Amino acid sequence: xxxxxxxxxxxxxxxxxxxxxxxxxxxxxxxxxxxxxxxxxxxxxxxxxxxxxxxxxxxxxxxxxxxxxxxxxxxxxxxxxxxxxxxxxxxxxxxxxxxxxxxxxxxxxxxxxxxxxxxxxxxxxxxxxxxxxxxxxxxxxxxxxxxxxxxxxxxxxxxxxxxxxxxxxxxxxxxxxxxxxxxxxxxxxxxxxxxxxxxxxxxxxxxxxxxxxxxxxxxxxxxxxxxxxxxxxxxxxxxxxxxxxxxxxxxxxxxxxxxxxxxxxxxxxxxxxxxxxxxxxxxxxxxxxxxxxxxxxxxxxxxxxxxxxxxxxxxxxxxxxxxxxxxxxxxxxxxxxxxxxx
Numbered sequence: 001x002x003x004x005x006x007x008x009x010x011x012x013x014x015x016x017x018x019x020x021x022x023x024x025x026x027x028x029x030x031x032x033x034x035x036x037x038x039x040x041x042x043x044x045x046x047x048x049x050x051x052x053x054x055x056x057x058x059x060x061x062x063x064x065x066x067x068x069x070x071x072x073x074x075x076x077x078x079x080x081x082x083x084x085x086x087x088x089x090x091x092x093x094x095x096x097x098x099x100x101x102x103x104x105x106x107x108x109x110x111x112x113x114x115x116x117x118x119x120x121x122x123x124x125x126x127x128x129x130x131x132x133x134x135x136x137x138x139x140x141x142x143x144x145x146x147x148x149x150x151x152x153x154x155x156x157x158x159x160x161x162x163x164x165x166x167x168x169x170x171x172x173x174x175x176x177x178x179x180x181x182x183x184x185x186x187x188x189x190x191x192x193x194x195x196x197x198x199x200x201x202x203x204x205x206x207x208x209x210x211x212x213x214x215x216x217x218x219x220x221x222x223x224x225x226x227x228x229x230x231x232x233x234x235x236x237x238x239x240x241x242x243x244x245x246x247x248x249x250x251x252x253x254x255x256x257x258x259x260x261x262x263x264x265x266x267x268x269x270x271x272x273x274x275x276x277x278x279x280x281x282x283x284x285x286x287x288x289x290x291x292x293x294x295x296x297x298x299x300x301x302x303x304x305x306x307x308x309x310x311x312x313x314x315x316x317x318x319x320x321x322x323x324x325x326x327x328x329x330x331x332x333x334x335x336x337x338x339x340x341x342x
Contacts, residue, residue: 001316002069006030008307009065009092010072011058011083013037013046016097017074021050023307024072030311033068034061058083062090070095070310077185078178081106084121088113095122095310098188100327102180104335107328114324122310122320123327125192126302131284132263132271133193136252140197144279145256148233153194155187156248159241164216174217181219183334187239190250190268192322192330194235201227201235201333206340211242225337 008024010017013035024032035046036058043054055061062068071087072095073080081101084094088110100123101107114121127133139145165171172178179185204227208220222240229235251264251272259276263269269287305321312318 002314006311006314007033007067007069008072009034009061009068010074011036012075019303020072020074023304027307027311034065036061068092073097076172076178077180078102081110084110085113088117088119091117093120097124099184099331101331104332107331111324111328120320121324123322124306125189125322126306127189127193128196129302129305130287135284136197144276146258148256150233150255151198151235152253153190153237154249154251155190155239156243157186157241158243158246161216167216176218182221182241186241188330191333195329198229200230202230203228204337206337208341
């Protein structure tokens with residue numbers, strides 16, 4: 001348990017890393033003590049913006065700041081597991097942006113190191129905090145829909161050549177080793193939501209397509225997946241980043257014994273259908289807008305809830321909202337899906 005202010009440091013100061021840093025600064029019980037970014041051209045800008053030392057390597061930052069309590073890993077996907085392990089071995093707690101790793105084996109190593117060092121790993125799955133997601137969780141957990149028959153998730157986004165920097169060989173997005181694939185980078189939040197609500201899957205079948213990203217990525221831009229849930233019911237995921245111009249939708253449709261639900265909108269942010277026997281839909285709080293990456297939009301802008309949860313947990317007043325085992329399971333599900341490519 002930590003008394004007083006919780007000290008944070010951030011590895012990777014791109015858009016999402018800066019968002020983590022900003023949320024740390026805004027929390028009255030936390031303090032940002034340092035940042036790391038390999039791009040030295042942005043160091044002065046970061047110093048001016050956040051008023052903290054900026055380092056090129058996380059090893060240098062760890063050496064100079066033993067007062068750190070928590071390290072936020074916001075680097076390219078392929079670095080997450082290694083940098084999380086480095087932070088755990090340096091005796092710090094970890095907040096890891098999605099995905100926790102690109103393989104189950106690496107995620108298991110992160111979990112092993114966390115247990116060995118008696119440290120916590122918080123996996124960033126901020127969509128869980130949105131009012132529609134919280135409502136869905138209560139409906140499913142309370143058995144209001146009765147037996148679950150079918151679940152369909154549709155994720156249709158726009159990620160064009162500019163997003164992948166026109167296929168720049170030095171840019172990490174679009175590279176298999178550093179990005180991992182569309183399900184890891186764009187849609188792992190929605191796979192997490194599915195796992196959170198309905199548990200693990202089995203009997204997976206999938207087909208993959210690359211419609212318009214042949215020159216910019218080393219992997220598919222679209223897929224159709226069918227499966228059974230281990231507990232009950234059947235499911236499917238249809239996804240694409242080949243949508244023209246802007247995001248179309250991210251939705252979940254649930255068919256149950258006692259009714260049907262659809263939560264849609266561009267970011268799974270609107271309850272479009274609630275038709276359940278003997279049930280009156282409650283009024284939900286407003287959903288926060290999606291993360292804004294300029295031309296592109298991402299998932300819900302709920303990172304302040306993530307930082308709040310870290311602080312409250314480390315002060316002994318709460319528990320981890322998305323723990324390392326859950327993060328590992330999302331990686332395992334995606335890995336099992338992608339294994340069908342070969």
